[in-house]
Amino acid sequence: MTYRPDETELATRLRVETAAGVAWRCLRCGDFTIGEPLGGGPADEAPVLLRGRALRDAMVLRLLALERLVRAVLLVLIGYAILQFRHSQAQAEDLFDRALPAAKPLADVLHLDLDSSPTVTHLRHLIYTQPKTLLLVAVLMFGYAAIQVAEGVGLWLLKRWGEYFAVVATSIFLPLEVYELTEHITWLRVAALAINIGAVVYLVASKRLFGVRGGHAAFEAERHSASLLEVDEAAAVPPAEPAADQDQDLAPAAKSGPAS
Template sequence: MTYDTGLESPSGVGSKQHRLFWFELLECARRGHRVVGTDAARVRSEDGLLVKDFGDGLRWHRCLRCDSWLPLRSAAQPEREFPPGREEVEIPLRGKPLRDRYVLRLIALDRLLHFLVLGVLSVGVLAFAHERRRLSGAFYRTMDLLQNGIGGPTGRSGHGLLGELSKAFAARSSTLWAVGLVLGAYAVLEGVEAVGLWLTRRWAEYLTFVATTVLLAPEIYELAEGRITPTKVLTLIINLAISVYLLFAKRLFGLRGGGKAEAAERERDTGWSALERVLPGPSR
């Protein structure tokens, strides 16, 4: 039987290859350690990769995700004679594939934010285009009253907030509908990216890379024209980082071996060979 222990802290004994950041430990802190053989009556020598029994009532169980060794008492009422064999054990996600899932889901959250903002803008523009004629008279009367109250200019002056809104009211209905539909389509695209990346689908990585790269040109152009704001600079940095990560780390378009190399790396980091490369820890 394989299950999460529910332990909060991913501490334990044992050796592990050095990583800059242990996403396995973060996952174990969230979900608990993944161990096997806690319901077995006896432990065989061939089970030593995952379970060690030193005969003192405690067994050391290896977490299949983070490689920590956890001391647990032997089962009072065993449900099976020996720990499960390899064919019965499902190795959880670990190594680079686990790291990639965290990064892709972080990008997915960014795309979800885009989806929400663009969706709201699209609905707002389309609603405005539909109700513009009815709202126009009341809008100008209200703005004139407000401007008069603070001693500002009245009417369609073309300056400030009143001027910008006047331009919106003066725009052709077909233009407003086109803008609203384009924003809606872009929102749908961002939503599709968010779902695909959250599920770590390969097609979503390509779609996100293409969509993000296409937008880099206008973003760079705006900054080159002197329209620099902290938000625009931050957006450019984020989109550049996403593009570089997807292209090189995810091996898109055949880069660094392409999909075959990506699949081989995933198999190497998540299969039994990944467990065998790390030396078992507890010994007496």
């Protein structure tokens, strides 16, 4: 990741003349690369490399993105299954009526009460629902999946709009998750609620969303400061004059063009 800062002093410390041509110091690894830099401009506009805190933030956001994308896949599969049951509701009812008694011996071993299970109750209501209602439920599933995909893409690409979208979309469904816990408490529901609340708090606080901790202006100032520190850190080590044998090693690299 080579960068030519507009500041003459920094630029001088980041470049070196070699027998193979001008080489620029990589902001990520510190090595010199023959050829023109990949970018240029003010030092505080230099790219923030994914290391240290920036790397940790990116890892958290992309883990959240993966969770959203996995959830979207599950919602699409459920919606598809509902559409299939809608066209063969009688077969689905017959399958459910035969499968439930067959599953009771295993449920007894695992100490599960299928008669009072909220999952079984929801499935029973769903299967015996009118076809028009099933179609509406499937559409809602696909719509919710689309929201999850938008969240996942925005977070994976580390876009600020994705952070805002994720906070708003997640917050909207928090009351529903709390209501589900009032009906029946399960570890899965508690974990899902904890993850979503944690994601909202983390995004709002760390990314300074909605004016928190100085808002967008403070976020941009922090980002620009980090960019300037990247250039300062790379330029802090004075470039040594390459030895003759190093120049010979760099010559073949000049033919292949810049790399970082």
